[in-house]
Amino acid sequence: MSENNNKITLTALVMMIFTTVFGFANGTVAFYLMGYASILFYLLAAVLFFIPFALMMAEYGAAIKSDSSGMYKWLEVSVNARFAFIGTFMWFASYIIWMVSTAAKVWIPFTTTFFGSDQTQKFTFLGFNATQTIGLLSCVWMIAVTWISIKGVKGIVRITSIGGLAVTSLNAILLVISGIVLALQHGHLAQPFTHVMQSPNPSYQHPIGLMSFAVFAIFAYGGLEVLGGMVDKTKNPEKNFPRGIIISAVIITLGYALGIFFWGISTNWQAVLSNPTTNLGNISYVMMRNLGVVFGNALGLSSATSNTLGLWFARYTGLGMFLAYAGAFFTLTYSPLKTLILGTPKALWPKKFTQLNQNKMPSYAMIVQCALVIVIILIASFATTDPSAFYNVLTLMSNVSMTLPYLFLLYAFPKFKKNQSILKPFEVYKSQTWTNWISWGVFVVVLGANVFTLIQPILVDGKCQNTIWMLAGPIIFGAAGAWWYQVRSKQLTD
Numbered sequence: 001m002s003e004n005n006n007k008i009t010l011t012a013l014v015m016m017i018f019t020t021v022f023g024f025a026n027g028t029v030a031f032y033l034m035g036y037a038s039i040l041f042y043l044l045a046a047v048l049f050f051i052p053f054a055l056m057m058a059e060y061g062a063a064i065k066s067d068s069s070g071m072y073k074w075l076e077v078s079v080n081a082r083f084a085f086i087g088t089f090m091w092f093a094s095y096i097i098w099m100v101s102t103a104a105k106v107w108i109p110f111t112t113t114f115f116g117s118d119q120t121q122k123f124t125f126l127g128f129n130a131t132q133t134i135g136l137l138s139c140v141w142m143i144a145v146t147w148i149s150i151k152g153v154k155g156i157v158r159i160t161s162i163g164g165l166a167v168t169s170l171n172a173i174l175l176v177i178s179g180i181v182l183a184l185q186h187g188h189l190a191q192p193f194t195h196v197m198q199s200p201n202p203s204y205q206h207p208i209g210l211m212s213f214a215v216f217a218i219f220a221y222g223g224l225e226v227l228g229g230m231v232d233k234t235k236n237p238e239k240n241f242p243r244g245i246i247i248s249a250v251i252i253t254l255g256y257a258l259g260i261f262f263w264g265i266s267t268n269w270q271a272v273l274s275n276p277t278t279n280l281g282n283i284s285y286v287m288m289r290n291l292g293v294v295f296g297n298a299l300g301l302s303s304a305t306s307n308t309l310g311l312w313f314a315r316y317t318g319l320g321m322f323l324a325y326a327g328a329f330f331t332l333t334y335s336p337l338k339t340l341i342l343g344t345p346k347a348l349w350p351k352k353f354t355q356l357n358q359n360k361m362p363s364y365a366m367i368v369q370c371a372l373v374i375v376i377i378l379i380a381s382f383a384t385t386d387p388s389a390f391y392n393v394l395t396l397m398s399n400v401s402m403t404l405p406y407l408f409l410l411y412a413f414p415k416f417k418k419n420q421s422i423l424k425p426f427e428v429y430k431s432q433t434w435t436n437w438i439s440w441g442v443f444v445v446v447l448g449a450n451v452f453t454l455i456q457p458i459l460v461d462g463k464c465q466n467t468i469w470m471l472a473g474p475i476i477f478g479a480a481g482a483w484w485y486q487v488r489s490k491q492l493t494d
Helices: 010-021 024-063 071-078 081-105 107-115 130-151 156-184 207-212 214-219 224-233 237-266 269-273 283-298 303-343 363-382 387-403 405-418 432-461 464-488
Strands: none
Touching: 010 237, 024 156, 024 214, 024 237, 024 269, 024 283, 024 405, 024 432, 071 081, 071 303, 071 405, 081 107, 081 130, 081 303, 081 363, 081 387, 081 405, 081 464, 107 130, 107 283, 107 303, 130 303, 130 363, 156 237, 156 283, 156 303, 207 214, 207 432, 214 387, 214 432, 237 283, 269 283, 283 303, 303 363, 387 405, 387 432, 387 464, 405 432, 432 464
């Protein structure tokens, strides 16, 4: 009885899924790229990806329980060890790309906190342009975070929780302030609710641009792979887990839809977002600052006072996002790496990689990881002189690399279901035929979204280099994973 009382209730499960998946910045990015049309894409992503994929992860987690192996063990028992290692290596690589992207983006909220707007595009140092200077600062950030994480400094969790609370409060500010503005403006929307299926962004008005947005919608529901471990911790999992997934999907989708609509109350796309200095890195701060200005104007405040209010809205957003980035960075500097080197056979790694220091951190492996991230940052930052293009490409690289590992899990799922030797205490997909159809259906959705994202810069924007950047990470890391396994797998039989 007491053990059952310690289980996760349906309400707690829904809250955990919501806080894991829902992202404030996803709404601002959606409005910037697609306007009101993004609402339909988020709805379709929930139905065609979020719900079926989350239930698959639940089945994996319930059948194959492991504190360290996770994704590797799921793929190994379903397909084979080689496939599992390459898939897990690609998953780890996606966090390398995330660190490259976020190490650059973290300076946007940092400068916004002090100045009320993104100042990174004005950075110059010893003859280096803005993009190169941000690249150098990103290297300093990476070194500092790695050094602190290796030391195992306490309080990182506290930073993460404070950042999480700050970002959560931003959603409340958006809804409450936008509601007041709507009332004060007698129902007038800054962005007219017309042509809701047409993007105001020129790059996303082409059919290929529209389809490429799907990867953003899928990315907005990211983090699902961590849900698998919750099944055996949930009260009445057969009944509550599927219900929790569906309820969460409805709440998250409605949250995104409501947020996107509310951004249209204060933000006119042409007037606010068409500026060339606006990009996927600073869009949240631009829109929050504008919300503060519009709120001040609606209250009848002077222009100077409204602008000051907008500055403080932006500063608060910058502080919250900086704390959230910092907390996530400290966690992701070691967590995926530990999963990779401790969750796979030790023989696949040199002895130094698997050794933990007194703080139980893989310090040598973390130093190697830091060096790798720095090399990629320097290559990316010195390859372009346009700061906005730099942030946009980094965001696209992150989206593609973070969604590709899902393909490994989707491919393996029908094989996992066919394997009768695996005890499956929790099953949603009881028919092998339906399993095959749903798995391959979701596989095609994720693959198609990434394909359209990759070809969109070539066919719509004429920027072949953007596609090359997005492909470079998955191809290089995928080949590296295959090569590493080929070389090191001999150690497994020795």
